[in-house]
Amino acid sequence: MARVKRGVNTKKRHKRVLKQTKGYFGAKSKLFKTANQALMKSLNYSYIGRKQRKRNFRQLWIQRINAAARLNGMNYSTFMNGLKKAEININRKMLSEMAINDPQGFAKLVDTAKENL
Numbered sequence: 001m002a003r004v005k006r007g008v009n010t011k012k013r014h015k016r017v018l019k020q021t022k023g024y025f026g027a028k029s030k031l032f033k034t035a036n037q038a039l040m041k042s043l044n045y046s047y048i049g050r051k052q053r054k055r056n057f058r059q060l061w062i063q064r065i066n067a068a069a070r071l072n073g074m075n076y077s078t079f080m081n082g083l084k085k086a087e088i089n090i091n092r093k094m095l096s097e098m099a100i101n102d103p104q105g106f107a108k109l110v111d112t113a114k115e116n117l
Contacts, residue, residue, distance in 0.1 A: 082113025
């Protein structure tokens, strides 16, 4: 049986890693071993970040809704409870957009929520 030499595959793998780490600081973009470590860490951070982004935006929307609801004499939890009882299904992203761009419409929603408590 012929001997298998793996230099071609190793070279390809090294080039792929170094291409992905282009722009990293110092040896992290030049040396394969440190570049590979940096790439593994950065891929892990990006995976975690995609999960955190969803949490962070939801927190932001809730803060905006709470601030707008308080301006209309109600807090967030009672506002959401009133909307649920009124069977108004608007997601938090749209509620926060309404709170910023359409304060009159948001005030009407607050009034509707107050009536249904």
